[in-house]
Amino acid sequence: MAFSKNARVEDFPSDFAWGAATAAYQIEGGWDTDARSPSIWDTFCHSKGSVYKDQTGDVACNSYQLWDEDLKCIQKLGLTHYRLSFSWSRLLPDGTTRFVNPKGVAYYNKVIDDLIANTIVPMVTLNHFDLPQVLEDCGGWKSPEIAELFDSYAQFCFKTFGDRVKLWITVNEPYICAKLGYETGLFAPGIKEPGTSVYLVGHNILRAHARAWHSYNAHFRSLQGGKVSIALNSDWAEPLDPCCAEDVAATQRYIDFNLGWFACPIFGTGDYPKSMRSRIEIQNLELGFTEGPRLPKFSDDEPKPFGTADFFALNYYTSRKVKDTSSRPSELSFTGDQGAEAIIDPSWPVSGVSWLAVVPEGLRKLLKYIKDTCNNPAIYVTENGFSQMGPVELEDVDRCRFYQDTRQEVSKAIKDDGVNLKGYFSWSLMDNFEWADGFSVRFGLFHVDFSSAELKRTMYRSGREYAAVIKRHRDCTKPAN
Ligand code: GBH
Numbered sequence: 406m407a408f409s410k411n412a413r414v415e416d417f418p419s420d421f422a423w424g425a426a427t428a429a430y431q432i433e434g435g436w437d438t439d440a441r442s443p444s445i446w447d448t449f450c451h452s453k454g455s456v457y458k459d460q461t462g463d464v465a466c467n468s469y470q471l472w473d474e475d476l477k478c479i480q481k482l483g484l485t486h487y488r489l490s491f492s493w494s495r496l497l498p499d500g501t502t503r504f505v506n507p508k509g510v511a512y513y514n515k516v517i518d519d520l521i522a523n524t525i526v527p528m529v530t531l532n533h534f535d536l537p538q539v540l541e542d543c544g545g546w547k548s549p550e551i552a553e554l555f556d557s558y559a560q561f562c563f564k565t566f567g568d569r570v571k572l573w574i575t576v577n578e579p580y581i582c583a584k585l586g587y588e589t590g591l592f593a594p595g596i597k598e599p600g601t602s603v604y605l606v607g608h609n610i611l612r613a614h615a616r617a618w619h620s621y622n623a624h625f626r627s628l629q630g631g632k633v634s635i636a637l638n639s640d641w642a643e644p645l646d647p648c649c650a651e652d653v654a655a656t657q658r659y660i661d662f663n664l665g666w667f668a669c670p671i672f673g674t675g676d677y678p679k680s681m682r683s684r685i686e687i688q689n690l691e692l693g694f695t696e697g698p699r700l701p702k703f704s705d706d707e708p709k710p711f712g713t714a715d716f717f718a719l720n721y722y723t724s725r726k727v728k729d730t731s732s733r734p735s736e737l738s739f740t741g742d743q744g745a746e747a748i749i750d751p752s753w754p755v756s757g758v759s760w761l762a763v764v765p766e767g768l769r770k771l772l773k774y775i776k777d778t779c780n781n782p783a784i785y786v787t788e789n790g791f792s793q794m795g796p797v798e799l800e801d802v803d804r805c806r807f808y809q810d811t812r813q814e815v816s817k818a819i820k821d822d823g824v825n826l827k828g829y830f831s832w833s834l835m836d837n838f839e840w841a842d843g844f845s846v847r848f849g850l851f852h853v854d855f856s857s858a859e860l861k862r863t864m865y866r867s868g869r870e871y872a873a874v875i876k877r878h879r880d881c882t883k884p885a886n
Pocket residue numbers: 428431577578581591638720722760788832839840848
């Protein structure tokens with residue numbers, strides 16, 4: 406019984422990827438160093454009242470200078486994989502390939518080379534929320550031209566780093582980027598245009614992603630042999646009242662509006678979920694909205710998203726109970742279209758931030774759902790983690806428990822549900838700039854002392870436990886000789 410919480414490492418495939426993830430803006434700092442131009446997050450943070458205590462990522466973990474310290478953290482954990490993102494505006498300060506910043510290229514070359522020298526596999530995200538501000542000034546993700554610009558950036562990265570990087574993520578969490586950036590305005594660029602821009606942005610991200618995947622497929626795959634996907638975040642969801650047909654339908658809608666929005670075009674029908682099309686149509690009539698279709702169509706004149714992922718990249722954090730609200734009158738908004746209210750079950754413990762109800766079994770269920778609805782793809786969990794708020798606890802026993810429970814669920818997904826799970830990346834390698842929550846929320850396996858100039862990294866207990874798991878797994882899968 407005492408060991409029931411510990412997943413059997415033997416249940417994980419011998420080539421399982423044990424990783425941790427970060428994102429450029431959250432860790433790098435050096436926001437105006439060496440020709441880097443501002444991203445929308447620099448602008449957002451520098452405008453007062455957007456982020457907790459007006460904190461910024463100007464310095465963050467200073468990984469632009471302190472990469473060696475990050476590498477030590479990665480080595481101490483014994484990670485097999487490390488997921489990082491590139492800062493587009495560091496590599497291409499005017500957003501285009503007209504000018505390449507050699508210092509930016511040198512920085513990422515060093516990171517990648519050091520990882521490979523230590524037999525750590527890099528997984529690179531091309532854009533993790535930090536769109537170059539110059540491109541935002543021309544319409545950003547709302548502009549149709551962004552797809553081509555993103556494709557050029559992606560091809561530049563494949564060309565420059567693809568001899569060594571074999572796992573690519575085009576865009577991180579299009580759902581969050583579109584909804585928080587352009588619907589609620591809680592994230593950069595802070596635009597509040599409910600019910601309209603969110604779908605346009607989602608659409609242009611899909612177009613951009615599809616172009617980049619097709620470029621890789623046509624021009625790089627045969628030579629470089631890598632894989633390209635897009636990281637989709639999703640809650641798991643269950644009906645508030647399982648006996649209520651409306652709640653059951655609303656739950657499916659909730660998943661459709663979250664995961665299906667991007668997964669259906671890529672892994673499913675090739676189009677947006679039917680429930681999205683029909684709910685938006687109903688709301689248009691209801692609200693007398695006549696200015697255009699809101700949810701765009703995929704054009705026949707350019708690469709389509711269907712089939713444009715070589716694996717499924719899932720970011721999972723939490724779960725919700727869902728209540729139908731489709732007959733409630735609403736304003737023009739994404740949530741009104743969805744016709745569903747998301748509720749945190751009072752029996753679920755909440756970690757740090759209020760949105761993060763701890764539901765490890767939701768991950769197992771979501772993995773099974775993806776297996777069943779997305780044609781049994783190879784899956785990486787590209788993010789999953791547990792936050793702390795308030796006083797630092799280096800002995801982070803709640804986080805340890807969370808990771809133990811999660812590994813247990815993940816091992817069941819592999820062993821009992823036959824999910825083709827290739828790897829798991831914990832969010833995050835170290836405490837970092839947690840977007841609108843600034844430095845008040847800590848997700849790290851390493852603590853970062855933001856009050857000291859050295860930004861000292863110290864392993865949490867959860868980091869020690871993760872290192873032990875990875876080591877046990879390595880020992881038990883080592884070929885005998
Ligand atoms: C991921 O987003 C990100 O990829 C990563 O960069 C981030 O650090 C990590 O999660 C932890 O948040 O309830 O209105 O306050 C996960 C998506 C975005 C979900 C923020 C919760 C809070 C919005 N998260 N959101 S709100």
